[in-house]
Structure formats: structure tokens, C-alpha cells
Amino acid sequence: MSLGPTLETARLILRPPAQADFDAFAAMHGDPHVMRTLGGAQTRDAAWRTLAQLAGSWALLGYGMFSVFEKETGRWVGRLGPWRPAGAEGGWPGDEVGWGLAAEAQGKGYATEGAQAAIDWAFDHLGWREVIHCIEPSNTASIAVARRLGSTHLRDAVLPAPISIAVQCWGQTRDQWRARVST
Amino acid sequence: MFPLESVPTLETERLILRGWRDDDFEPFAAMMAHPAAARFLTANQQPMDRQSAWRAMATFVGHWALRGHGMFVVEARATGAFLGRAGPWAPEGWVGFEIGWALAPAAWGHGYATEAAHAAGDWAFAAFDLPEVVSLIHVDNVRSQAVARRLGETPGAATLHAGMPHVIWRASHAAWRAAR
Numbered sequence: 297m298s299l300g301p302t303l304e305t306a307r308l309i310l311r312p313p314a315q316a317d318f319d320a321f322a323a324m325h326g327d328p329h330v331m332r333t334l335g336g337a338q339t340r341d342a343a344w345r346t347l348a349q350l351a352g353s354w355a356l357l358g359y360g361m362f363s364v365f366e367k368e369t370g371r372w373v374g375r376l377g378p379w380r381p382a383g384a385e386g387g388w389p390g391d392e393v394g395w396g397l398a399a400e401a402q403g404k405g406y407a408t409e410g411a412q413a414a415i416d417w418a419f420d421h422l423g424w425r426e427v428i429h430c431i432e433p434s435n436t437a438s439i440a441v442a443r444r445l446g447s448t449h450l451r452d453a454v455l456p457a458p459i460s461i462a463v464q465c466w467g468q469t470r471d472q473w474r475a476r477v478s479t
Numbered sequence: 480m481f482p483l484e485s486v487p488t489l490e491t492e493r494l495i496l497r498g499w500r501d502d503d504f505e506p507f508a509a510m511m512a513h514p515a516a517a518r519f520l521t522a523n524q525q526p527m528d529r530q531s532a533w534r535a536m537a538t539f540v541g542h543w544a545l546r547g548h549g550m551f552v553v554e555a556r557a558t559g560a561f562l563g564r565a566g567p568w569a570p571e572g573w574v575g576f577e578i579g580w581a582l583a584p585a586a587w588g589h590g591y592a593t594e595a596a597h598a599a600g601d602w603a604f605a606a607f608d609l610p611e612v613v614s615l616i617h618v619d620n621v622r623s624q625a626v627a628r629r630l631g632e633t634p635g636a637a638t639l640h641a642g643m644p645h646v647i648w649r650a651s652h653a654a655w656r657a658a659r
Binding site for chain 1: 528536537546570
């Protein structure tokens with residue numbers, strides 16, 4: 297049995313993280329420009345533990361971030377998906393679908409396309425009634441993605457340690473999501 | 480990708496070593512929040528908060544998924560109580576193939592760490608082609624140094640881990656077998 301499902305969109309494949317993803321994953325998580333609004337750049341050693349956490353989340357909670365691949369090239373381009381470390385009582389500000397893409401994969405609409413599939417899956421399979429996206433306020437690219445998803449700025453929060461950064465929580469309810477998708 | 484339902488269950492005289500479950504989190508978080516346990520388990524030697532403890536536990540689980548081996552949960556055969564964790568540990572950049580152990584303070588002093596590490600190391604040597612195993616131990620962690628000696632490990636190079644002085648203890652496969 298695998299850790300979780302494989303999802304397919306027009307241009308992307310989403311599947312749970314695996315060791316084969318590590319080199320590309322570490323390159324993105326070591327990129328100070330990409331990571332400046334995602335908690336800061338990580339060493340290769342730290343990035344491996346982050347990858348392990350994403351896999352561990354799938355095993356422990358039944359959800360976690362997916363590795364994202366560009367169909368045309370097979371390249372790993374980022375990670376996104378449902379994320380609530382430590383679950384409902386862990387101090388995370390809500391049921392999140394978050395995203396982060398490697399620099400070369402940004403600006404193509406991949407975050408929006410992948411997040412749409414992940415949000416559909418989360419609402420269909422996890423019983424979530426609201427989805428949020430925790431966005432560092434200077435991350436204008438992600439705020440634009442949130443807007444394209446139909447989300448609005450709901451509230452502000454500070455992510456629990458060891459992340460400990462102030463974020464805007466963008467998001468929407470399941471009913472709002474389904475109303476938008478069906479129109 | 481290693482399927483987590485394939486994590487083996489190892490049985491010793493008094494212990495069961497098994498894969499992680501969601502309900503291991505509360506006793507695991509309690510262990511990591513205990514000052515005596517945290518002293519040699521956390522990067523700042525201070526008790527660990529719940530969110531960080533969950534990430535640590537998720538890392539142990541993910542280590543199994545990514546590597547095909549990893550830390551087992553150690554539970555008491557008689558009661559099923561969570562006692563701690565023991566087993567392989569080899570994240571990216573690590574000093575070698577480690578056999579590590581950490582028990583909640585209530586389980587200290589019964590020889591459980593040695594019993595658990597023996598079982599986990601036997602399994603690792605049988606399952607993987609390992610010339611040796613290592614254990615990274617803080618220079619002040621006298622209890623774990625005693626466990627390492629019972630496992631047939633001897634002190635090797637000094638190193639800094641999380642900015643703190645540690646020694647890399649080592650046992651060849653032959654030394655490990657000789658200590659059984």
C-alpha cells in the first residue's frame with residue numbers, strides 16, 4: 297500500500313513524497329530566494345528531515361503534502377497539499393492546503409493547478425469544512441494564487457514553533473469551494 | 480518506496496519493537512517534554528514542545544518510508560505501555576548507520592535500552608549489508624555510554640553534534656555478535 301493517492305491534472309502529477317525526489321527537493325529547500333517566505337533556506341541535511349516529515353504526515357494523519365511533477369518532462373517541480381502538522385490539536389491555525397514550487401517552475405500557474413486538485417481531494421476525502429493557506433505577508437505571488445483559488449484573507453496567525461512566523465490565513469469554506477467549482 | 484505495513488515486529492523477553500502508530504504521539508511527546516530525557520535528545524537540551532515533538536515523530540516514520548529502516552517503538556510486552564524508541568537512524572548527512580535508543584525516564588534502569596538495541600541491531604545486521612553500526616553519544620551521557628559498552632561498541636572519534644561534544648561509538652558486526 298502506498299502512503300497516499302496519485303492525482304493528475306492537465307499538466308501535473310501529484311503523489312506522496314519518495315526518496316527519489318530528494319535531490320530536487322533539497323535544491324528547492326536550499327534556495328534562499330524561494331525559501332525567504334517559507335521559513336528560510338534549509339541545509340541538505342535539514343531538507344531530508346523535512347521530506348521525511350511530509351512522508352510521515354501521510355502515514356500518521358492520512359494526508360500530507362504531495363510531490364509535484366511536470367507531466368511533460370517528468371521533473372519534480374515542488375511540493376503542495378494538505379498540511380496540518382500534529383493534527384487538529386497541534387496549534388496549526390487550521391486545515392491547510394499549502395504550496396511551494398522550485399524557482400524554475402514558478403510563473404506557469406502550476407501552484408494554482410496543483411492546489412485545485414489537492415483542495416478537491418481534501419474536501420472529498422478528509423471531511424474538512426474549511427481550507428486555509430498560511431502565507432507570509434510579503435509573499436505576493438502566493439497571495440495571487442490564493443485569490444485565483446477564490447480564497448480571501450480570513451485572519452492572521454503565528455505558526456507554532458519551530459516555524460514561528462507571522463502569516464496571513466487565506467481560505468474559504470467547502471461550500472464556497474464547491475459553489476465556485478460547479479459554476 | 481517502502482510500504483510501512485511491512486515494518487517488522489521484533490519480540491524480546493520483555494519488549495516488543497514495532498512500527499509507529501498515531502496513538503504513540505502522547506507518550507512520545509511526554510518523553511520529549513521530560514527534562515531528564517530531553518537533556519540528551521534535543522538540540523538545546525531543553526524539553527521539546529508538542530509541535531516539534533510531532534515533527535520529530537513524523538521524521539521517524541518518514542525515515543522508514545524513505546529508507547526502508549528506522550526507529551522502532553519500544554513497548555512493554557506485559558502491559559503494552561510505550562517505553563521509548565530504538566533502532567536504525569541514518570538521515571541525510573549522518574555519521575554512519577546508527578543504532579540509537581531513547582527511553583522515557585520511568586523505563587530507565589531495567590536494561591530495556593540494551594535489550595531493545597540488541598534486537599534492533601540484530602535485525603539491521605541481518606537485513607542490510609552493514610560492516611558496522613555506530614551510536615552518537617553525548618560526552619556526559621554516562622547511561623548511554625554504559626549501554627553502548629554492553630552492545631559491544633567502543634568509543635571512536637570525537638565530534639560536534641548540535642554544537643555539543645559527542646563521541647561516535649562503533650561496533651563491527653563481529654564485535655556486535657561477540658557481545659550477544
